Amino acid sequence: MAKPSPLDTLADLAQNDTDAAARELGRLQGLRTQAEQQLNQLTQYRHEYRARMQAVAAEGMTSSRWQDFSRFLDSLDQAIRQQTAALAKAEADLLAGRNRWQHQKRRLNSFDTLIARAEAREEQVAARREQRANDEYAARLARTAATRLG
Template sequence: MSTTLPLAMLIELAQNKTDEASRRLGQLQRAQIGAAEKLEMLIRYRQEYYDQLQSQMQDGLPSSSWRNFQHFIATLDSAIEQQRAVASQADSRLAHGRSDWQQNKRRLSSFDTLAERARQQQAQLANKREQRSSDEHAARQFRQRMLAAAE
């Protein structure tokens, strides 16, 4: 019983940490998906804008429009690079969060294994006590029958 209580407390703490790591992992996954989607959107937008430029260039494009296009594409490229950095950081955080969750899960599993072993040992001790009690009871009955038969 003395090892069961601290072990139960450790299991509860490990379960709480694992639950918290699961919540963080979910948040990190959502952030990573959001960052990847935003990056994809920026890349698509740049491609659409570039396709429009190609179409306009076939019909002739004033130099002021060309400069505006170059400026806008440069701004988009900068935003894409920044978003790539954000997405990379999100990937890194997600990998770290996944590792943290796995570590907490392994720790919880280890405590569960220890608790199961303790339960099995307690069950074996209880079975031995019950067997010993049963054997002693049978031996007393046998002795009483032998004494009764001897009289």
């Protein structure tokens, strides 16, 4: 078995880095999806709570009850703002993770290209060596035949 070349070692390391970046990208995608779902849930809950508040207000409510509803809506709005910021951060992290993965993938592809070129050069050298050996063998046969005839 042939000894692995330094390029093979570097390609293996690049493959490990690419795999790690892909796993991290998957994790970041999951976090982004989770943040989006939480924001959607908060927004939906706020919408439902506001509708309930309007229904109760239509029947009449005390000012203290109105303040309670308003305070809770304010706290929901604050939670929605925080979750919107969390979603924006998750999207930025996902974009950075995607860029890291793409960089690692390009690096791996570069090593693969270099390895393919090195293998092609080795095959050319081997083919020339074989051709030279065949040419020398044919020349020897010709010389041997000429000396027998001559």
